[in-house]
Amino acid sequence: MSITSPPGLPRSLDYPEVPVGSILAGSAARYGGRTAFRQGGAQLSHEQLWRSACRFANALGAHGIGPGDVVAVHLPNCLSYPIAYYGTLLAGAAFTPANPLLPAEDLAAQLADSGAVVAVTCGAASGTLTRVLERTAVRIVLVANPIGELPPGAVEFGAFYREAGDQRPSLDIDVRESLAHLAYTGGTTGRSKGVRLSHRHVVVNTLQYSSWSHGAVPALNTDGDLVLDQIGSAEEWPVPLGTGVAINLTPWFHAMGIIAALNAPVLTGYSVVLHDRLDPAAYLADAERLRVTMVGGAPALFAALMAAPDFQTRDLTSVRLVTSGAAPLPVSTIKVLRERLPNAVIAEGYGLTEVTMGAVAAPAFRSGVRKPGTVGVPLADTEVKIVDAAGGEEPLPTGSRGEVCLRGPQVMPGYHNRPEETAAALVDGWLHTGDIGVVDEDGYLSIVDRKKDLLLYKGYxxxxxxxxxxxxxxxxxxxxxxxxxxxxxxxxxxxxxxxxxxxxxxxxxxxxxxxxxxxxxxxxxxxxxxxxxxxxxxxxxxxxxxxxxxxxx
Incomplete structure (x- = not known):
């Protein structure tokens, strides 16, 4: 058996030609009443999320919002977020995530560049949005969890779609051409630029990540919607489909959040508890009480948990999988996690918004070899090459340090209205990441430096x-x-x-x-x-x- 490929799981997947909404449709049919997300005393089952998303989609359609339009979701993680996200895509519109803490100037620039015509915000962030509206194309403002009176002309989020029908919108979405995500990432000067991702990009990367993490392959149910079929054993993959329980702090406006912490949990039948801020004591208490099976996030999360006194006393034996991304996980942290969570597989990953989310990940099956200090091996149908950081396309010999380039079906087609920057980043399908790395003789990638001056603070x-x-x-x-x-x-x-x-x-x-x-x-x-x-x-x-x-x- 290969150290990177377990028996039975193919290294190339068959990706059904379905839109992103099919992820939720398949989940609702398979997992029905199982809680998908909960926050405080409120919760949404997979079925309830599906019906609410359909209502939101139909409400958008009734207001003339559909293919060719962009909906900005200017929210923190909350139960309204997945409704707005899936509803937008079911309506045929594109989703652009906006950090609710963005300063007014940055928010105005993103909304104007994306051409968003609808903005879903929350009471705490609505003031910033209201101040910049006249500089954007936004004509519908929806406010979740309002504080006091609504801004002039705004509509409460739930009231907007409550009376709409819950039938699935009838749309013919070209999954390869229709825009699903317009996700903004920083440029070398700090000016954000939009990454264009089709429905196929989002579905492919969700499948790449979920299949690798759970020992499963893509399939379609009798309604033609997306599901996963478990082919790997519970002995190899520690969290079988439909059994996962997790706590999520990864923001859904981040690439890792929207794929690994929203779409993937929905597809794999997880039950996810949302925390709105990092409180290590509360996190660890919930992890024990809920018998959490997976812990995932950026390295800063693990550093905070390990610094909490409760980390040594809480019963965390239910944790079977630990995933980390957005920044390198220190080897010293991996050592502590291995000692404290002996039942868990600890798997790092690597990606960026330009590859939808992920391109490389450590083996998540128990017998796989995980090398501390590396971020793993390429996901299915993904290639990695190292080229001279000074320029060039020829791969360097194994073990050489150079710029990391990625190629695969999850790589973006380009930046939004930025042809020159697109041409600089993409050469013959290869994405030049700007990261400096090394690939060893077994195909494991290590990120050792950055070509640009980019800094990573807690994954940002x-x-x-x-x-x-x-x-x-x-x-x-x-x-x-x-x-x-x-x-x-x-x-x-x-x-x-x-x-x-x-x-x-x-x-x-x-x-x-x-x-x-x-x-x-x-x-x-x-x-x-x-x-x-x-x-x-x-x-x-x-x-x-x-x-x-x-x-x-």
Whole structure:
């Protein structure tokens, strides 16, 4: 038996030509009354989610929203989210996720670029949306969990679709051409750009990930909707279909969230409890009480759980699978998790929005070999090659360090209205990721560096250029550079080096940090600022950031 391929599970899958809504339709037919998602005292079964999503889709259709339109979901994780998500896709419209914590300028830019005509928001975030509406094409605003009075012209989310019919909309969706996701990811300058993903991209990547994690293959039920057939044994795959229980903190506006924490749990029949914030004590209490079988998230989640006193005392013997993505999981963390969760398989993965979500993952079957420090092997029908980071398309020899390139049916066709950036990223179907990696003799990929200056803070992309430009706009700053300080819990902490402008000797680090941090999302905030007399510059005039990293106190 191969260390990467267990008996019976093919390395190439047959992907049915169905739209994303078929994931939920198949789940509702198979798992019916089993709870799909719960939050607080409320819950949605797979069947209830299906009926509510159909109502929302029909309500959109009654307002003229359908193919060619874009619906922005500006929500935190809540029970309204999967209704809006699946309902949008069942109506034939495209879904664009918007972080509810986005500053007004960034939200306006995303809504305008996507051309969204409907926005689903919540009471806590509706004020920001309302302030930028006139700069967008949005004409319908729906508010879930409103606080006080609704904004002028807005409609309460539940009231919008409550009276609509719950029959499945009759639409002929071209799964290869119809846009399903318009997901925004950062660029090298911090300016977000939209990744265009069809229904087929979303279905394919959900199947790649779910089949690999559960020892199953795609199938269609008697209604022609998507299901999985279990072919692997419970001895090999620790969480059989229809038995999983999980707690989710991964935001659904993130690529890992929408595929691995929403579509995949629906397809595999999970019951998921939503937590709206990281409270390690509450998380561990629920994990014990609910007999959670899977724990998944970014490395920051595991660092927080391990730091909690309850981590050593709670009964976590039910946990059979631990998945991690969005940033490398420290080897020291893997060691602790293995000791504390001896019944669990610990599997890392790697991907990015441009590949829908995932491209590489560690074996999730018990007899598979997992190599700490690597992110695993390619998913079904996925290829990885390493090329010279300085340019070129020829694969480097095994063990060489270079830029990671990916090819497979989950790779995006391109960026939204960005032909030049698309051409730079995609060459003959190969996506140039900008990440530096190594593939070993067994095909395991390690991510060792980044070609770009991108930092990863708790799984979120932080672009130094954005922070540098904000610093440079301050009168007290003559020059600035931002680098990352490695941090086991967070990944990397943004640290600034600043040269004061003449006449501003009294400028303080605290004041500059406060000014910049007020303008960005919490995860982008500077954690340190150091004044220097000058920045190290190369002969070509570029700032030598490696020397700044060496100067970190």
């Amino acid at each position: 992309n932080v672009y130094p250029r954005e922070l540098e430009e904000l610093l440079a706009s301050q009168p007290a700053v003559a020059a600035a550079a931002v680098v990352g300080r490695p941090d086991e819990a967070a990944g990397e902490l943004p640290v600034a080096f600043v040269v004061r402008a003449p006449g501003h000797a009294d400028a303080t680090a605290a004041d500059l940090m406060a000014t910049v941090n007020d303008l960005v999302l919490p995860y982008k905030r500077l954690r340190e600022l150091h004044f220097v007399d000058k920045l190290p510059i190369s002969g070509a005039g570029k700032i030598l950031k490696r020397k700044l990293r060496d100067q970190l106190p």
